[in-house]
Each structure stands twice: as C-alpha cells, then as structure tokens.
Amino acid sequence: MQFDFRRAAMLSISHAKENKDTMIGEKEIADFWETHPCGESASGSNLQDDYETFFRTYDAWRYQKEAHIPACLDQIDFRGKKVLEIGLGLGADSEQIIRRGASWCGLDLTKGSVDRVLARFEVRNLPYDTIKVGSALDIPFTDNSFDIVFSHGVLHHIPEACPAGNPSCTQA
Ligand SMILES: C[S@@+](CC[C@H](N)C(=O)[O-])C[C@H]1O[C@@H](n2cnc3c(N)ncnc32)[C@H](O)[C@@H]1O
Known part of the structure; x- marks a missing residue:
C-alpha cells in the first residue's frame, strides 16, 4: 500500500485544529462503533449463537460484495512481514492477512x-502477535x-484524519 498514513494524520491534525469546535470527539466515535459493530447486521447471524457460522456468513457476504479486497491482498507479499492493521471491524481482512503468512x-x-477478532482467531486457530485497543491518532x-501498515474503511471515519476538503481522504 502506497498510502502514507502518518503524513495524512499529521496533515489532518492541522486541519483538526482549525475545526476543533465543530468536530465530533473520539469518545463519541468509539461509543458509536461499540454500539454499532462494523458489519455485524450484514452477517444475518448472531455472534452469541455460533461463532463459526457467524464469521463464515459474514466473510461470504463481505467478499461477494468486495471481491477486490482479496484480489488486492494477493498482490502483496505478506510472507514473514510484520504487519500492523488499524481498524479491525470483525477481522475478516485480519484473517486474510494472517493466512497469507504475515506476522x-x-x-x-x-x-x-x-x-x-479474538473470537475469530480462537475459533479458527489463527496465530497473531499482538492486538490492542487504541487510536490511529496515537x-x-x-x-x-x-x-x-494496512487499514481498510477506517480513515474516512476519523474526523481528525479526514475533515471535509482533505484530499488525502480520497486516496485511503
Ligand atoms: C467501517 S469499520 C472497518 C473495519 C474493517 N477494516 C473493514 O473493512 O470491515 C471501522 C473500524 O475502525 C475502527 N476505528 C474507528 N476509528 C478508529 C481510530 N481512530 N483508531 C482505530 N480504529 C478506529 C472502528 O472501531 C471499526 O472497527
């Protein structure tokens, strides 16, 4: 991926300073994602019932809709590479990256x-290094x-990184 996340974040922080009074806070954003887990309603399955069915149903839906993602991942040699993924959702792409040999x-x-994501890794017996709760801005x-560093579908949800008019956002 050619995108320079750190530069975009730095650019955006300067925009953020200008827009500070009108911008939604990170706590509100976290609350939103905690109460509306990314993609969960799309699965048509309930995480509590059966993890394996849940992730299988979700991944089939996701990659039918966004078949370009595995195709793009196939063009990157992940074998033995140390990879940081930011903004995990249900971990579908995390699994794809791990299965392609990343650390x-x-x-x-x-x-x-x-x-x-931890439930996914456990039920599918997938190896990983570290997983943390934290922000792309720190x-x-x-x-x-x-x-x-891989991030899909995240940057445009971060007001500091993507205020209106920031051209970096169209490249994420
Ligand atoms: C639209 S989902 C995308 C998830 C996944 N990458 C995908 O494509 O399905 C956005 C995810 O980014 C996370 N997120 C939002 N703001 C973030 C931030 N500042 N730092 C790290 N993660 C963030 C949310 O909690 C959510 O899991």
Whole structure:
C-alpha cells in the first residue's frame, strides 16, 4: 500500500485544529462503533449463537460484495512481514492477512472489535502477535517497527484524519 498514513494524520491534525469546535470527539466515535459493530447486521447471524457460522456468513457476504479486497491482498507479499492493521471491524481482512503468512498486529478503537477478532482467531486457530485497543491518532507501537501498515474503511471515519476538503481522504 502506497498510502502514507502518518503524513495524512499529521496533515489532518492541522486541519483538526482549525475545526476543533465543530468536530465530533473520539469518545463519541468509539461509543458509536461499540454500539454499532462494523458489519455485524450484514452477517444475518448472531455472534452469541455460533461463532463459526457467524464469521463464515459474514466473510461470504463481505467478499461477494468486495471481491477486490482479496484480489488486492494477493498482490502483496505478506510472507514473514510484520504487519500492523488499524481498524479491525470483525477481522475478516485480519484473517486474510494472517493466512497469507504475515506476522500480524492489530489496533482498534473499541474493545468490542478486539473481542470479536479474538473470537475469530480462537475459533479458527489463527496465530497473531499482538492486538490492542487504541487510536490511529496515537498509535501504541514503536515507530518503524512494521513492514506494512494496512487499514481498510477506517480513515474516512476519523474526523481528525479526514475533515471535509482533505484530499488525502480520497486516496485511503
Ligand atoms: C467501517 S469499520 C472497518 C473495519 C474493517 N477494516 C473493514 O473493512 O470491515 C471501522 C473500524 O475502525 C475502527 N476505528 C474507528 N476509528 C478508529 C481510530 N481512530 N483508531 C482505530 N480504529 C478506529 C472502528 O472501531 C471499526 O472497527
């Protein structure tokens, strides 16, 4: 991925300073995602009932709708690479990246997402390095410690990173 996330975040923070009074706060955003888990309603299945069915149904729906994602992932050599994924949702892409041989770390703003991804890893016996609750705006990992940073469908949900008029947002 050619996108320079850190530069976009820095650019956006300067926009954010200008728009501070009108911008929705990170706590409200986290509350939204905690109460509306990404993609969950699309699955048509209930996480409480049967994890395996839940993730299978969700992934089939997701990759039928967004078949370009696995196709794009296939173009990246993840084998042996240290990968940080930001904004995990239900962890469908996390699983794809791990199955392609990455040494995977994940970060999401919500505990709900992290718990769901951990449930996926457990039921499917997937290996991973670290998973944390935290923000893309204050990444709790050491600088320059990853070969690849992957984030899909996240940046445009972060007001600091994507205020109206920031051209970086169309490239995410
Ligand atoms: C639209 S979902 C996308 C999830 C997944 N990447 C996908 O494509 O299905 C957005 C995810 O990003 C997370 N998120 C939102 N703001 C974030 C932030 N500032 N830092 C890290 N994660 C964030 C949300 O909790 C949610 O899990």
